Amino acid sequence: MKNLRAWGVRQNNLKDIEVKIPLGSFTVICGPSGSGKSSLAFQTLYAEGQRRYIESLSSYSRQFLNKAPKPDLDGIENIPPALSIEQKNSVKTSRSTVGTTTELIDFMRLLFEKLGDVKCPDHHVTLYSDSPSSGSERALSHFQGQRGYILAPVPSKGRLMKGKALMEFLKTEGFRRIYVPSTKKDKWIKGTHLIENEMGEIKDLEDPKVKTLPAKDFFVIIDRLQFDSEERGRLADSLSLAYATSLKVSKENLFPRATVLTTEGKMLQLS
Numbered sequence: 001m002k003n004l005r006a007w008g009v010r011q012n013n014l015k016d017i018e019v020k021i022p023l024g025s026f027t028v029i030c031g032p033s034g035s036g037k038s039s040l041a042f043q044t045l046y047a048e049g050q051r052r053y054i055e056s057l058s059s060y061s062r063q064f065l066n067k068a069p070k071p072d073l074d075g076i077e078n079i080p081p082a083l084s085i086e087q088k089n090s091v092k093t094s095r096s097t098v099g100t101t102t103e104l105i106d107f108m109r110l111l112f113e114k115l116g117d118v119k120c121p122d123h124h125v126t127l128y129s130d131s132p133s134s135g136s137e138r139a140l141s142h143f144q145g146q147r148g149y150i151l152a153p154v155p156s157k158g159r160l161m162k163g164k165a166l167m168e169f170l171k172t173e174g175f176r177r178i179y180v181p182s183t184k185k186d187k188w189i190k191g192t193h194l195i196e197n198e199m200g201e202i203k204d205l206e207d208p209k210v211k212t213l214p215a216k217d218f219f220v221i222i223d224r225l226q227f228d229s230e231e232r233g234r235l236a237d238s239l240s241l242a243y244a245t246s247l248k249v250s251k252e253n254l255f256p257r258a259t260v261l262t263t264e265g266k267m268l269q270l271s
Contacts, residue, residue: 004045008074012039021045023078042084044071049082125193132240135270136232139239139260142194143227148262150238151179151219152245158252166249167213170220171205173245177221178203179261180214186267195267219259220245227262239270 007018014036021027029037047068054067085102092101099105118127130138154166161169170178181200189196202221203210222245223238225231243256260268 002078004076004078004080006044006048006073006076006079009040009044010072011044012036014039014044023080043068044073044076045079046082046084047071048073048076049079052079053081128193130239130270132236132243135239135258135260136235138193138270139235139268140227140229140232142192142268143260143262143266144229146227146262146264147225148227148260149179149224150222150235150242151259151261152222152242152249153253153257153259154178154213154218154220154246154249155252156215156217158250160249160251163212167205169249173248175220175222175245176205178205178213179219179221181217181219182265189266193268195269197265197267199263199265219261220249222258 002023003020004023005018005020009017009019013034017036017040019040029041031037048071050068051070054062054065057065085104097105099108119125120127128134128138159166179200179202182198184198186195186197188194220242222242223234225234225238227235239258242258246253246257255271257269257271260270
């Protein structure tokens with residue numbers, strides 16, 4: 001790894017020092033007040049990085065930019081273009097934080113959103129946002145070689161249609177079967193994203209005995225298939241349809257949702 005190297009630095013109260021700082025790393029300059037931290041960071045490294053960058057621009061562009069004065073030093077090498085954040089912000093309120101005062105809060109928010117992992121506070125597993133493609137890969141990683149179903153959840157609350165209207169809508173959409181889960185409590189398999197329970201009941205909407213839909217939570221059966229690598233395309237298509245269906249049937253589904261269920265009663269919830 002290359003180092004940024006500066007030698008013979010005499011800016012302000014710095015006494016002919018030499019520094020080597022690894023590029024592409026996070027480096028902290030610390031020390032007591034008056035030791036020369038700002039002289040090194042801002043008036044030497046930042047000033048020279050900015051000055052050299054501006055000198056690489058056209059003369060037309062340079063006239064619109066304020067160039068920092070050249071620092072007092074013998075030499076510096078491997079210095080990239082530099083940015084600095086002002087140390088002081090005069091706008092302060094009782095609600096100010098380090099993030100708002102330094103104006104870093106928006107950048108940190110984006111950093112945590114893009115690079116951070118969301119954890120379930122109850123089960124301590126990482127939560128994912130899955131496309132049909134990535135969801136199919138996760139399903140195959142858990143259930144390779146098993147048989148099961150792709151389901152679209154229909155919560156008991158927030159249904160956009162009820163009773164016979166919902167049943168007729170499902171039939172019109174081409175769905176013929178629903179899955180009613182067991183009344184027993186779901187059990188999370190520790191350290192995984194899987195739920196385990198006894199198999200519930202599958203009902204055929206064309207059956208004359210099925211005159212209405214359950215008032216409790218149930219699932220629309222989108223597809224029944226073998227979880228196999230050769231079925232990856234079909235699996236992704238079924239998940240895409242499940243996502244779309246979940247939004248059509250309930251306002252409780254604030255985002256697309258789908259459930260993968262094996263014939264052994266293991267579930268993987270995707271969204």
